[in-house]
Amino acid sequence: MATQEQSANGTKADADADALVLSNDPFHPANHICTLCAHFYNLGWVTGTGGGTSIRRGDKIYLAPSGVQKELIKPTDIFVLPSECLNLQIADPAKRVSHHDMPYLRRPKNLTPSACTPLFMTSFRKRDANCCIHTHSEWAVLATLLCGSAKVFEIEEIEQIKGIPKGPGKDGNLGYFDRLRVPIIENTAKEEDLTQYLEQCMEEFPDTFAVLVRRHGIYVWGKDVAQAKTICESLDWLFKLAVEMKKLGLPWTKQ
Ligand SMILES: CSC[C@@H](O)[C@@H](O)C(=O)COP(=O)(O)O
């Protein structure tokens, strides 16, 4: 597994790039992504290199590498992009600049940026999110399977629904009697090919903070890490419950 030892014998440019990810602050995005991924691994959300998370802070976007054990990521493995690159990440796949070709402020040697990068960026650009979490949680995947070919997972009258905000720009969270709807898109052969479908889905469901990917997992975003993480936790809890309800023959909605 490739690791990064940048600027051991490096230049001033290497040292400047390292300064973007070296901090004693545990909530610096480069540190925070590492601790979040280790935590998510223990939840079964980012197992076997799948899944991941990205944080935007100010004018910078912080990203994990691709295809590595996400629970072992170090701050020096983190990629940094200027937020202005969100303008390059446009809907039309023919015109979109590949995440491999973006002008990274920090690009660790021997590593490539997460294949989820364009999807994370879509949540930042379209929803003004500052954190996006992608999990391969088995509960999320099972929920998509139990939905058959339906385009939405729906559940109501479960207390944990109150952990989900009503929508971007709307005050407060869903209530106990509100129906939670989480849209589902179909999986694609390559992660980045999901981007246009995620984007369309966000337009179709302007209030959603999450999109399920059938047979794959879920993308969840929020205005900050706490919001993205707690929505992800609430949804995962609900998906697990839904799987158990289905086994017991209990309906998810009152019809
Ligand atoms: C188990 S491989 C999974 C990947 O193809 C993808 O779905 C994923 O979530 C992680 O992509 P990555 O590029 O490693 O950040």
Ligand SMILES: [Zn+2]
């Ligand atoms: Zn994935």
